[in-house]
Amino acid sequence: MGGATALGDTSVTPGHFKVAGKEFPHIKWTSLKNLRNTYLLLFFVVLTSATNGYDGSMVNGLLSLKQFKDYMRDPSASIKGLFSGIMFLGSLLALPITPYIADGLGRRWGICIGSIIMIFAVILQSASMNFQMFIAARFFLGFGVAIAHGSAPLLITEICHPQHRAIFTTVYNTTWYIGSIIAAWLTFGTNNIASQWSWRIPSILQALPSLLQISCVWFVPESPRWYISKGQSEKALSVLAHVHAEGNVDDEVVQLEYEEIKETIAIEKEAEQTGWLELFKTKGNRHRLLILVSAGLFSQWSGNGLVSYYITGVLDGIGITDPNTQLVINGVLNIWNCIIATTMCFFVDKIGRRPLFLIATGGMMFVFIIWTICSERYDATKVKANGNAVVAMIFLYYTFYNTAWSGLLVGYTVEILPFSLRAKGMCYMFAMVDVALFFNTYVNPIALKSIGWKYYIVYCAWLGFELVFVWFFYIETKNTPLEEIARHFDGDAALLGGHAATEKGRIMKSEILEKDPAHVGEEERHSL
Known part of the structure; x- marks a missing residue:
């Protein structure tokens, strides 16, 4: 698999998109009423990712607020880790039931159920009287996020026009930063409130995205692929x-x-490839699983967890201890991240997934080495310039990170899965995200306090491993319709129907017709 290009032709004439091997001229979604309205409504679907981003930045902000730390009796490093880590434990425990909701009740119901649980959690969190109550609320928050997160990207991927799918699915995860920006600047503003409302207000407002989703998700059409499966x-x-x-x-x-x-889903059902263990059974599925597990792990365990949840500890280590300064850096960083991540979404089909992953990972490794050196120099000399250099490296590091790992974490992983395994396969990826985050958020503050900058060396080495892994296992899928991506992993053994059917797909279709001649129409039988 070393550096191999994906199977099949991913080229397409400029100004065209491809379906079933045929090219069609690009369309302007802004000029088509139904498409335009659908994409505007999808804004309420992507709010799931924004809610997740809001939470991460809010926790960062709250840990910088003296009012919050005083009310929680100056929590220790381990308790700080638990504030964030318990949310990911909640998400992890929700994952086994998530695909049954998304596949059984539908993508929209999955988003709605997750939002209802999150609203309950926000009420409990906002009314917290002690850190035990706060931690319990965050467990339920993670549980709800997992269910909504397990349905929202599926709906986006399965309803978007083939021409726009890559952009929209990549945009989904980048809206994490929109929520993060709002929370960062909101906590900066409420820092001037002398009472407990300085942290309760940001907590209460966390319910707003979920309320909007419950109200508006029903105006978004359900996935046509889900309808066919039912x-x-x-x-x-x-x-x-x-x-x-x-x-x-x-x-x-x-x-x-x-x-x-229709034909592909029928073939997948006939093959009965729907169980949790299917991703272990074939060469193509094992390749998918390697990408899913690695993407979830790499997206969170590449050093970014140090800043996403514990920027206060990083900045404390380079002499920037003023809460207002920390909050400003956090807020500006999130704006920068949002700009870079959103911009790169429009280059996914132009540059390709694989090149973007390689550029991002190689750049992160190089910058993190410099970040580590600057941190060591500050620790040894206490020269302010070295501390400022670390801040510059944080911004440059995230420039590379957002080239791929922000948007493509969901955009790439959701598209490589066939419909029958999509919901369950995404659970494997999200499980690794939660495992990595739980480890990061619990261990990072303890490690930073114990060994300081030396902890960064671990990530320098790990990023080198990530770069090698991406080179050998991540393949290109650009300009490929959703069902046809199976060819890149399974070759002619892919279960693919329609005009782009593989040999295996045609054989399976014939077997279906022999068992149930009424399964397809007269025209389809004649085509055989």
Whole structure:
């Protein structure tokens, strides 16, 4: 697999997109009413990621507030770790049930159920009387986030027009920074409130995104792929036509998509590849699993956890101890991150997934080495310039990180999975995210306090390993329709129907017809 290019042709004529091997001219989503309205409504779906970002930045902010630390009786490093870490433990425990909600009740119900749990958690968190109550609330918050997070990217991926799928699915995770920016500057503002409201106000406002999602997610069409999986093909065709072709069910792109999705899902059901262990059974699935597990781990265990949740400890270590200064740096950093991450979303199909991952990981490793050296120099000399250099390296590090690891964490992993394994496969990825975050948020403050800058050396070595791993296992999938990405992992053994069907797909379709001739229409039987 070393540095190999993905199987199949990923090239496409400029100004075109590809479905079932055929190229079609680009369309402007702003000029099509139904597509425009759908994409605007998807804003309420991406709020799940923004809620997650809000939480991370809020915890960072609260730990900088004297009012919060005093009310929580100046929590120790281990308790600080638990404030954040318990949320990821809640997420981890929710993951086993998440795909059954998303696949059983639908993508929209998954978002709604997760939002309801998060609202309950925010109420409990905002009314906390001690750190035990605060920790319990954050456990339920993580539980709700996992359920919503396990459904939202699936809906976005499965409803977007083929031309726009890569951009929208990549944008999903970058909205983490929108929530992070709001929380960072909100806690900066409430720092001037002398009472407990300085930390209760940011906590209360954390419920707003979930309230918006519950109110608005029902206006977003359900996934056509989910409808087909439940035997509601007419609803699926109606949604595809409404969103992708202004209601024209005879549109060629819609018909090609519909046929490909319908046949592929039927073939996947026939093969009974839907269990938790399916990702271990074939070479292609094991390759997918390696990417899922590594992406979840690398996205959080690359040194970024030091800043995302414990920037106060990092800044304390270089002599920047003023709470206002720390909050300003945190707020500006999040704005910078949002700009870079959002900008890179528009280059996913132009540059490609694999090059972006390699550029990001190599750049992070190089910058982190300099970051470590500058931290050591400050520790030895206490020269302010060395501390300022660390701040500059933090901004440069995140420039590289956001080139790929922010948006493509979800954008890449969700697209490489076939429908039958998509919800469960994403749970493997999110599980590794939660494991890494739980470790980071509990261990990082203790390690920083115990050995300071020397802890950074661990990440320097780890980033080198990440770069080698990405080079050997991450393959290119750009300009490939969602169902057809299976070719890149499974070759001609991919379970793919429609006009782009593989040999294995055609064989499976014939077997289905032998068992159930009524499964497809007369025109499809004639085509065999």
